[in-house]
Structure formats: structure tokens, C-alpha cells
Amino acid sequence: MDHFLYRDGRLMAEDVALDDIAAAVGTPVYVYSAKTLLRHYGLFAQALEGLDHLICFSVKSLSNLAILSLLAREGAGMDVVSGGEYARARAAGVPGERIVFSGVGKTREEMRLALEGGIRQFNLESEPEMRALSEVASGMGVVAPVTVRVNPDVDARTHAKISTGKSENKFGIPIRKAREVYAEAAALPGLEVVGIDVHIGSQLIELGPFEQAYRKVADLTATLRADGHDIRRLDLGGGLGIPYTRSNEVPPLPLDYGALIKRTVGDLGVEVQIEPGRLIAGNSGVLLSRVIYVKEGEGRDFLILDGAMNDLVRPAMYDAWHDIVPVAEPAAGGATRDFDVVGPICESGDTFARARPLPELAAGDLVAFRSAGAYGAVMASEYNSRPLVPEVLVSGDHFAVIRQRPTYEELIARDSIPEWL
Numbered sequence: 001m002d003h004f005l006y007r008d009g010r011l012m013a014e015d016v017a018l019d020d021i022a023a024a025v026g027t028p029v030y031v032y033s034a035k036t037l038l039r040h041y042g043l044f045a046q047a048l049e050g051l052d053h054l055i056c057f058s059v060k061s062l063s064n065l066a067i068l069s070l071l072a073r074e075g076a077g078m079d080v081v082s083g084g085e086y087a088r089a090r091a092a093g094v095p096g097e098r099i100v101f102s103g104v105g106k107t108r109e110e111m112r113l114a115l116e117g118g119i120r121q122f123n124l125e126s127e128p129e130m131r132a133l134s135e136v137a138s139g140m141g142v143v144a145p146v147t148v149r150v151n152p153d154v155d156a157r158t159h160a161k162i163s164t165g166k167s168e169n170k171f172g173i174p175i176r177k178a179r180e181v182y183a184e185a186a187a188l189p190g191l192e193v194v195g196i197d198v199h200i201g202s203q204l205i206e207l208g209p210f211e212q213a214y215r216k217v218a219d220l221t222a223t224l225r226a227d228g229h230d231i232r233r234l235d236l237g238g239g240l241g242i243p244y245t246r247s248n249e250v251p252p253l254p255l256d257y258g259a260l261i262k263r264t265v266g267d268l269g270v271e272v273q274i275e276p277g278r279l280i281a282g283n284s285g286v287l288l289s290r291v292i293y294v295k296e297g298e299g300r301d302f303l304i305l306d307g308a309m310n311d312l313v314r315p316a317m318y319d320a321w322h323d324i325v326p327v328a329e330p331a332a333g334g335a336t337r338d339f340d341v342v343g344p345i346c347e348s349g350d351t352f353a354r355a356r357p358l359p360e361l362a363a364g365d366l367v368a369f370r371s372a373g374a375y376g377a378v379m380a381s382e383y384n385s386r387p388l389v390p391e392v393l394v395s396g397d398h399f400a401v402i403r404q405r406p407t408y409e410e411l412i413a414r415d416s417i418p419e420w421l
């Protein structure tokens with residue numbers, strides 16, 4: 001459930017009309033609902049009630065400072081995958097002991113940054129990375145808390161580009177090598193083993209793959225404990241999917257996911273961590289865009305928008321489906337027409353939808369891409385020198401711009417022409 005509903009013929013974000021935001025800020029623009037973000041965070045908190053747990057929001061899904069700050073106030077931890085995300089989490093007021101550092105290619109600079117600023121744990125993904133972290137930590141005279149991300153060789157049955165738990169993926173170490181790798185980690189002077197980490201992919205729409213992975217992690221917990229490791233924390237990753245369209249996929253509910261966690265690892269006496277991103281952020285945001293032209297082609301009609309693949313890349317990159325709805329509520333049972341919905345970028349890939357039945361729309365009309373809160377703004381670029389898309393946060397009847405649209409001057413000012421040219 002989200003808070004983007006029609007009221008008196010206008011699509012609202014909570015109690016603010018989206019056309020008012022478009023008039024004030026211009027388009028394209030991302031609009032997030034605070035109430036929806038908090039509701040989704042709360043679903044996880046409720047699902048894990050009774051377990052010693054920490055919900056670490058996946059910063060890569062939606063990394064605006066205001067959003068991180070909103071969630072941090074609720075007690076959320078953060079899962080970061082770069083020095084930049086670490087800096088954002090800290091700037092949003094998240095204490096180091098609630099920040100988890102994931103990712104396959106952490107550099108020594110990033111390790112140093114996190115060790116200096118404070119960190120809950122590093123999720124390590126390879127032996128070379130493990131040795132590097134031990135060296136960095138020892139050099140600083142500290143000990144880094146670590147888990148090793150194990151790859152359980154489970155098929156997440158999601159899109160190939162966001163599946164991470166199969167043995168052919170670049171992520172983690174093969175679970176059958178875990179004992180060997182943990183033995184080395186325990187022997188390294190700069191590391192302290194605190195648990196196990198697993199993350200098998202994103203946009204999972206069934207619980208089966210989670211169950212397989214978590215059972216393997218539970219078995220591994222027993223094995224590693226018998227080897228003498230103090231496994232006191234399990235990081236179970238993120239990945240729970242969301243409905244992108246009302247008609248087809250029906251992903252599991254957080255409550256059922258929580259029950260699965262309790263069933264598989266609840267009796268191990270561990271602290272449980274999860275790293276959800278999409279389920280918290282996805283349906284909490286829309287991309288608002290305006291129709292520039294309706295172009296009638298041969299056999300197909302194009303809806304040309306001012307939003308493009310540089311603002312929302314998911315359809316081009318993952319063949320993702322987003323519901324596209326007019327901001328002015330269409331008449332119930334009114335006529336529809338099939339549109340190819342496209343942006344102005346000079347690539348055929350700049351297509352959001354093909355032959356999408358939509359109500360009659362004209363130049364100047366506003367549309368909203370639903371479920372665009374996660375992996376939307378964070379993946380935006382300035383391709384075609386289109387200024388980075390701005391972001392707005394709504395709470396109740398007020399809204400604030402939480403990222404400004406750069407001017408052309410600002411966009412250009414980051415470049416420089418060498419003196420010798």
C-alpha cells in the first residue's frame with residue numbers, strides 16, 4: 001500500500017497534489033512519500049519483532065540524505081557499498097555502529113574511511129579483500145569486525161542482472177569453501193569474525209530461494225561454531241520483491257518473510273540483520289514527467305515525455321515494467337489508446353513502454369511512473385547533458401525539494417579546459 005492516490009481528480013502524494021509539485025519544481029522530478037517509506041520500514045520491524053535484529057536500509061536503492069535521515073530517526077541501520085554511501089550515511093546522522101559495509105571491491109581508502117569513522121561490520125567477499133582489510137586495520141592499530149559473504153549457490157529466479165547467489169556470480173565466496181576462509185580470517189591479526197553474511201539477489205518474488213539460502217546459513221553457523229568461531233550475527237541480505245504492476249507478480253509479504261527468518265535461524269541465538277532496499281523505497285516514489293509531444297507514427301503513436309532513460313534507466317536496463325498513470329484522473333471506463341512511451345534521448349533504448357494502453361493524453365499533460373522510488377534517482381545520469389533529475393519529499397500536506405535541479409551553469413562548471421589547450 002502506498003500514499004499516491006487520486007483525490008478530486010488529481011493524483012496526490014499524501015496530501016499534496018502532484019501537479020502543484022510539477023508547477024513549483026518543474027519536471028521531470030522524483031517525488032517520495034515519507035509516510036509510505038515509514039510504513040514499509042515498519043512492516044519489516046513488525047515482521048522481525050521478538051528477534052534481536054537490525055534493519056539496515058540498502059543505501060544504493062535510494063541514497064538521498066533526507067531519506068536516510070528519515071529512516072535513521074526510526075532506528076534504521078544502513079547497508080553501504082561505497083565510500084560515498086558511507087559518507088552519506090554518516091552525513092545523515094547514522095552512527096558508525098549501525099553501518100554495514102558490503103560490496104565486492106572495497107578499496108583500502110574506503111576501508112580506512114569506515115574504520116576511522118566507525119563501522120558495525122565489513123561483509124567480506126574474497127580472500128584478497130580479507131587480507132587487505134587486515135593490513136589496513138592493523139596499520140591503524142584497530143581490529144575490523146567482519147563477516148564473510150557466502151554464496152549459497154541458490155537460484156533466486158529473478159532477472160539475470162540482479163541475481164547474485166549462484167556460483168557463477170561474482171559475489172561472495174562459495175559456501176563449500178567457507179570453513180577454510182573463516183579459518184584464515186580468524187588467524188589474521190586485523191580482523192574479528194562476528195558472523196555470516198548472505199544476499200542472493202533482488203526483486204525476489206517467492207520465498208523458496210530465501211529458505212534454501214537461510215537453511216544453508218543455519219547449517220554453516222553450526223559448523224563454524226564447532227570450529228571455534230563466535231558466530232553471533234547473521235546478515236541475511238535484502239532482495240524481497242515488490243509488485244510493479246497490479247496484475248501479474250504477487251511477491252511475499254514482509255510478515256511471511258519474517259516468519260521464514262524466525263523458522264530458519266530464529267533458534268540460533270544470533271542477532272539478525274537484513275538489508276532491504278527496494279521494498280522500503282520502491283513504491284514510496286514516483287517519477288513525475290510531462291508530455292512534450294504526441295507523435296502519430298505509422299502504425300504506432302508515441303508519447304514523447306520530458307523524462308528519459310537518464311532519469312529512470314530500469315526499463316532500458318532491466319526491461320522493467322512501471323505503471324504509467326495520468327496525474328489528472330481519467331474518466332472511469334473512458335477510451336484508451338496504445339502508446340509507445342519514450343523520452344527525448346537519441347537512443348532507441350530510451351523507451352519506457354511499448355504499445356501501452358493509456359487514456360487519451362495531450363502535450364502538456366502530466367504522467368507519473370509508479371514504483372520508481374528504488375533504483376530510480378540513484379541510477380540517474382546527465383547523459384545528453386540533461387541536468388540531474390531533482391527529488392522532492394512529501395510529508396502530509398507539505399513538501400520540500402531534497403535535491404535541486406542543477407542549472408546549465410552548474411552542469412558545465414564541473415568541466416575544465418586545460419590551460420595548455
Ligand SMILES: *Cc1c(COP(=O)(O)O)cnc(C)c1O
Nearest residue numbers: 058102202238239275276277278
Ligand atoms: C542491492 C543489495 C541489497 C538490497 O537489495 P533490494 O533488492 O533492494 O532489497 C542488499 N544487500 C546487498 C549486499 C545488495 O547488494
